[in-house]
Amino acid sequence: MSDQSAASVILLLDDVHPGRAAIAERLAREGYRLLCSAEVPDPLPQTELILCHTRSLNCPDHWQQLVNHAPVIVLTEKRDQEQALIALSAGVSDYLQDPEGSLDLLASLVRRTIEHARLERERASYQHKLEQTNVELQASLKTLQQDQEAGRLVQRQLMPVHPWTLNDLCFDYWSQPMLYLSGDFVDYWSPYPDVVWFYLADVAGHGASSAFVTILLKHLLNRYSLDKEITPACMLGRVNQELITAGLDKHLTIVLCRLNPLTRTLTYSVGAHLPAPIMVVNGQAKSLIGAGMPVGLFPEAHHEDYTCAFPEHAQLCLASDGVLEMIPGDGLDVRQATWLDWVARCEGRIDQLADRLQSAARKWPDDVTLMMLNGC
Template sequence: MISSGSRHSERPLNVLLVDDDDLFLEYLTWELETLNCTAQCAMDAEQALTLLQDNVFDMVVTDWQMPGMDGIALVERIRALHGRDRFLHVVMTTARGDGHTIRHALNAGVDDFLFKPLDRIQLELAMASARRNVAIHYRLQRRNHHLAAANARTREAYRRVQADLDAAAALHRRLLPDQDSHGPLQVAWTYRPAQHISGDTIGLIPLRNGAHLFFLADVQGHGVPAALASFHIHHRLSQLAPDTPAALSQAISDLNREIEGQQSESYATLICGLLFPQSGEGWIICAGHLPPFIMHLDDVAPMVLEGAFPLGWFPDANFDPMPFQLPPGDRLILYSDGVTECCDAQGTMLEQSGLRVLLAAAKSYPIDQMVQQIDAALRTRHGPAGLEDDISLLALEISTNQMQGTA
């Protein structure tokens, strides 16, 4: 016989017995009590269904042949009512042991059989099997509960991270220049992160002496670390607000030492300068960045500059401003390498030559429409595959109309 020591260390199984023979019910109740079970009895299927509605059972033992609804119909009703949400081990008692009968019962939802007349060993085996199945069910139920709780915590953590990213992205976008005119200076830009937030930053800051500080920075990498670094660059340049060529050189040198002193592998390329809209006079520093384009009425050409190292490479690097002139009607185009490295479906990069072609084709448009044309061309180029790198482009123009009005 199966050892009773392990049986009675477990919680009792709650069993519903269904049979129209009260003597058989009394006998089976006694046997089950010796096997650490508690039993309730029903004399027919309707009474059994009522008890199932009002109580929680681990197991149902039902006779096949009963007046009214038979055992097969009862099992089908039980399975229909309980579905998969609640486990119930069903055993059928019968004197019929032919294969057709057994298959019929299994199809109805019976888990096991007890054949009359009952044998003690057979009963113990059936109860041991039922106990294992019930234990497995409750273990799975606990694990599912833990998984559901863990999943809920993960969803909440993801929601909070997403909310933080949304807030960071909104903050980053608020740093972008106002696209209305700044006196005679007109500005337009496009800014599209490869991920939720960008390692690029664009700035245009009016200064007290009438100049405008303009810059476009591209921090190595993507995502949160790059976005934090680009935010720092934007904040520091806004805070330093250099308004002379010497102050511009000093500000970039200070920023370079700050980034290099962080003892990380992060670095940034930067194009930064001063522009006086009233005179068209400007100074520019190119720190490891792609040279900007100058758009004349009849030509588009990259600006020839003496380059400097990216920010964060060497603490004592020099950053000397180069003078330039931007006559009214000409345009200065700054851009990140995400623009020139934008790939088509075949994996071919746009490159500087391709951007030059796009700019030349759109130079007759007003500055805002020109930038929209460039952005549309880039979207068509990369298609639904998305961006591999952040895209940023800043266009500046001194308006001829406003300059004439000022004069």
């Protein structure tokens, strides 16, 4: 006798008959609790199984009532085959001929039917919970998508106008996010007539959290740039401390540049960014030197300022590291050399670089962003 069977209640519908007593006694020994009746009770009691002998049921409509209430096993004699077929068509679980002579078989059938019914209830319960969870998940996904769409709109609104011309300088950018929101960001602005600031940053990770850091970065750099004496390296140091103090667990790579449009002097600082900035002068491309630590990762990060001339009619190209994943070739050096060649051949047209990347892309494994400065 199992604990499971001990908790089971069985309704036995049969005429007062020696066979009924034998069935009840046998099942009681198995630990079941028997409710015996010669007719269908109204209302039906709560029970895990109904055993119904065809000799006690004269109305065929009662079969459907019983089946809708609990699993039903039909007990029948050989002469009641027609009634058994009616019960089976109503959806009973099983039937047994001559139950009085097959008590052990009946006990096994009862045990199996009750176990099957319990498993079916569990399955139905799990399915219901799964459907409810799916409904909740769909609602959450819809809310998330709406949030992402709103975030993308905000991020796009914060991106600079492009193309943007200042005197004889022309700035432009192109961006392809992997998700709704991008961890890449560009900006260019002129707080004073003799200063133009611009940068390309790549925040680690993807999605909303990285995008929010780009918004914070824009705010910080625009505020710091009001200091006429500040240098790119000093500015990166301040951003580094802000991110670490905020505890956002986010860091970024960046190329931050300060250009004097009157003297054509370019000062820049690099925060662990690849690929290196590329300057093209008279069709000849070269990578600018520069190294530095990521921003927002190490409290004692050090950054340096580098200075060079930005000649007339030159181009300067900045790119996020996503471009290196799009370029064919084995090894970082090969891809960087290919990228240098592509920039040299594009004649300062950012659309040509974008078209080349798009033609090479089967999918976008990372955010990809380009910035181009043309000295007209």
